[in-house]
Amino acid sequence: MELDPWKISDISNYEQLFNFGMRSFSPFHSHYSDNRYMRRGIIFGHRDFEKIDRAISRKEPFIMMTGLMPSGRFHFGHKMVADEIVWFQGKGARVYIAIADIESYLMRGVPLDIAKKIALEEYIANYIALGLDPERSHFWFQSSYRPEYYRLSDMAAQEITLNELRAIYGDLTPSKIISVLKQVSDILHAQLPELEGKLPTVVPVGADQDPHIRLTRDIASRLSRTYDFELPSATFHRFMEGLQGGKMSSSDQKSYIALTESPESAKKKVMSAKTGGRETADEQRRLGGVPEQCVVYKLYYYHLVDDDREMERIYNECKTGAILCGECKRRCASMLEDFLQNHQEKMRAARDTAKQVISEQRSEFGGEK
Amino acid sequence: MELDPWKISDISNYEQLFNFGMRSFSPFHSHYSDNRYMRRGIIFGHRDFEKIDRAISRKEPFIMMTGLMPSGRFHFGHKMVADEIVWFQGKGARVYIAIADIESYLMRGVPLDIAKKIALEEYIANYIALGLDPERSHFWFQSSYRPEYYRLSDMAAQEITLNELRAIYGDLTPSKIISVLKQVSDILHAQLPELEGKLPTVVPVGADQDPHIRLTRDIASRLSRTYDFELPSATFHRFMEGLQGGKMSSSDQKSYIALTESPESAKKKVMSAKTGGRETADEQRRLGGVPEQCVVYKLYYYHLVDDDREMERIYNECKTGAILCGECKRRCASMLEDFLQNHQEKMRAARDTAKQVISEQRSEFGGEK
Numbered sequence A, B: 001m002e003l004d005p006w007k008i009s010d011i012s013n014y015e016q017l018f019n020f021g022m023r024s025f026s027p028f029h030s031h032y033s034d035n036r037y038m039r040r041g042i043i044f045g046h047r048d049f050e051k052i053d054r055a056i057s058r059k060e061p062f063i064m065m066t067g068l069m070p071s072g073r074f075h076f077g078h079k080m081v082a083d084e085i086v087w088f089q090g091k092g093a094r095v096y097i098a099i100a101d102i103e104s105y106l107m108r109g110v111p112l113d114i115a116k117k118i119a120l121e122e123y124i125a126n127y128i129a130l131g132l133d134p135e136r137s138h139f140w141f142q143s144s145y146r147p148e149y150y151r152l153s154d155m156a157a158q159e160i161t162l163n164e165l166r167a168i169y170g171d172l173t174p175s176k177i178i179s180v181l182k183q184v185s186d187i188l189h190a191q192l193p194e195l196e197g198k199l200p201t202v203v204p205v206g207a208d209q210d211p212h213i214r215l216t217r218d219i220a221s222r223l224s225r226t227y228d229f230e231l232p233s234a235t236f237h238r239f240m241e242g243l244q245g246g247k248m249s250s251s252d253q254k255s256y257i258a259l260t261e262s263p264e265s266a267k268k269k270v271m272s273a274k275t276g277g278r279e280t281a282d283e284q285r286r287l288g289g290v291p292e293q294c295v296v297y298k299l300y301y302y303h304l305v306d307d308d309r310e311m312e313r314i315y316n317e318c319k320t321g322a323i324l325c326g327e328c329k330r331r332c333a334s335m336l337e338d339f340l341q342n343h344q345e346k347m348r349a350a351r352d353t354a355k356q357v358i359s360e361q362r363s364e365f366g367g368e369k
Helices: A007-018 A049-057 A076-090 A101-108 A112-129 A147-159 A162-169 A174-191 A207-225 A263-271 A281-287 A295-304 A308-319 A325-363 B007-020 B049-057 B076-090 B101-108 B112-129 B147-159 B162-169 B174-191 B207-225 B263-271 B281-287 B295-304 B308-319 B325-363
Strands: A043-047 A063-068 A094-099 A137-141 A201-206 A233-237 B043-047 B063-068 B094-099 B137-141 B201-206 B233-237
Touching (some): A076 A295, A147 A207, A174 A201, A174 B147, A295 A308, A295 A325, B063 B076, B063 B174, B076 B233, B094 B174, B101 B112
Parallel strands (some): A201 A233, B094 B137
Antiparallel strands (some): B043 B233
C-alpha cells in the first residue's frame, strides 16, 4: 500500500535539505510503528537520530528539548510538536521546554506578561491535555532563569561571526542575534553539569528549523574548550498545511483550527477548506478526487485517524470517487468535534495544573515579573 | 595660582567632547574641594551631575555604578576610579560594582576562572585597601547574576540598531554586541524595582567612555514603555599618562606601576620615566623644566601629593630650574615607596575580605562556576 501520497512529491520538495547533511528518517519508520508521524513519513528527516534510537532501545537517559514561542492560539500545527514531546516522554526522554518569551518580545513585540499568559493558558495547558506529564518536564522562561543558562548564551557569542549569522538569517538586528543566542542555550544548557550533564539530546522540529540546528551543532563543537556537549540530534517533520492551502499560521485565522476553538467554528472552517475535489460532482464520481491536494485528507492523516487501514479506506473512497467532498467534510467535522470536545474537557484541569507547575518551577529562580 | 598646568591644553584636547552634550565640570570644582580629582580639574566633564550634586547636598539616596574588566594588574590608572568610588561612597552613594568577566572573556579571551581570581585578588582587594567598605557595596559577576539583570540586557537589544552600534564601536562582532548590552544592564539594573528603584546614578569614567554613556542614556529613555529609569549621570576624568608617555595600559609593563609592585621595581620605573627635563643639566638650571610634559609630575599631581601648596612648590621648583630631574625622581620614588609599603600592608587583610564578601554575595545567585 502506498499509504503516504506526499512521500514522493514531498521528498522532492524537502530533498535539497539532504544536501546539508540532514538524513532520511526511513530507516527508523518501521522501528517506531507506534508513532503515527514516524510511521507515515510525516517525520521525514533527522540528524544523528542514531544516538536517540540507541538510548531508547537501551533504556539509557536522553533529553528531548523543544521551545515554544508564545504568540497567538495553539492550533493543529502546534499539536504535531506536542504529540512528539509526549511520545518522547513516553520513551523515557527527560523533557525540557523553553518558553521563548524573550524571542517573542524581540521578534514580535509581545509583552512578557502577555507571553506568560499565552504560554500557560494556550501552549502548556494544551501540552498537558494532550498527555504531557508536567511533573516530569522542566520548563523555563527565557526572561527569568538560572545564571548558567545566560552564561552559556553569552559565551556562545564568541563562537560565531556576523557573516555566518547573516548567511543563515538574512538581515540582522541586535534582537535577532540575541534570539539566536538564546535558542542555542535553550538547546544545549540541559547538558550542563548543573542539570543533566552530557547526554544525547533530540529536538523535534519542522524542516525550516534545520539551519538553526546546524548552527547550534557548530557552536556546540566550537565551545569544546570550555564545555562538553553531545552534539544535539533532531527530527524533522513536514508542515501541517493551512486550511486554505499554504502555511498554517496563527496570524491567519482562516488557516488554522485552534485546539480551544468551538466545534461549531471548527466545523465551519472544515466545510470551507481547500480539497482535492473536481469541478463537478459528476466529474468527481467519474475521475475520483485528489487526496494528495486535500487539506481535509491531511487532517485525517496527521491528526484524526490513527488506524492505517481506516486511512487506506478513506484514501481509496476518495480516489475512486465513491465519496464526494461534502460528505467527507461532514465526517471530518464530526471526528473533529469529538476530538475537540474530549480535548477541551481535559483543558479545564490542564490550565490549573499548568499554572501550578510553572509557579513551582519558577520560584526557584526568583526574578518574578 | 595656575595650579593645573594641563587645564588649558587638555581642555582643548577634550573640548570636542563638549559638542556631544558633555559639560564642563568647573561649576562643581570648588564645591567638592575635598576631592583631589575634582578640585584639580582631573575630573573635567560630566553629564547630568546636577542630579548627583543635589542628592549629595540633600543627603538623598543615589547610586554610584562602575565596572571592572579583570585582565592584568591593578595600576595607578585604575586607582583613579577606585578613589572616586570610595569618595562617592563617603558621600552616601549606594555602590554597585560590575565584574565584567563576560566582557573580558568575549573581548580578550580571559577564561572566567582566571577573571574571577584577578577580580578578587587584584581589583576588589585593592579597592578595599584604598578605603572601599565592601559590606556596603554590591558586587556581581556578569556571568552569574540574577535574572532581572539578563532580562534587561536582552530587552535592550530591541532598542538599538546595528548601524547605531557600528557608528559608536566600529566593526561589530556578536561578542562586541553582547558586551555592549551587558554594560547597559550593568549601568541601569540597580534602578530596577527589585533593587534600589528609580534613583539618580553616577558612573565615573574616563573620557573615552562617553559614547557608551550616551548610548546607555538613549536606551534607558527608549525603554520607557517597559521600565522607569533615571537617565544615568557621569563624571569624566582625564587619563593618567603612561610612564613613557602615551597610555598607561596593563598590557605594557613599562607603562604602569602596579599597586602590588615591589617598591624597588617601582623606583626603577620612576627613575626611567619620561620627564619634562631639558637636554642638559645646565640648560635645565637656566630654562627650568616643563612639568606639563612630565609623567613624574603627574604622579605627584594625580596620586602622591594631596596638599595643593606642596604641589605648587614642586611645580615652581621645576619651572625655575631649582631642582633637576634626578633629584625630583628620587623624591617621587621615595613617596611612592611609602605609599606602596603602606598600601601593601593593607592588601593582606583586604584579599581575605574580598574573597569572603564576594562569596557571601555570590551564593545568593547560585550558578557557581
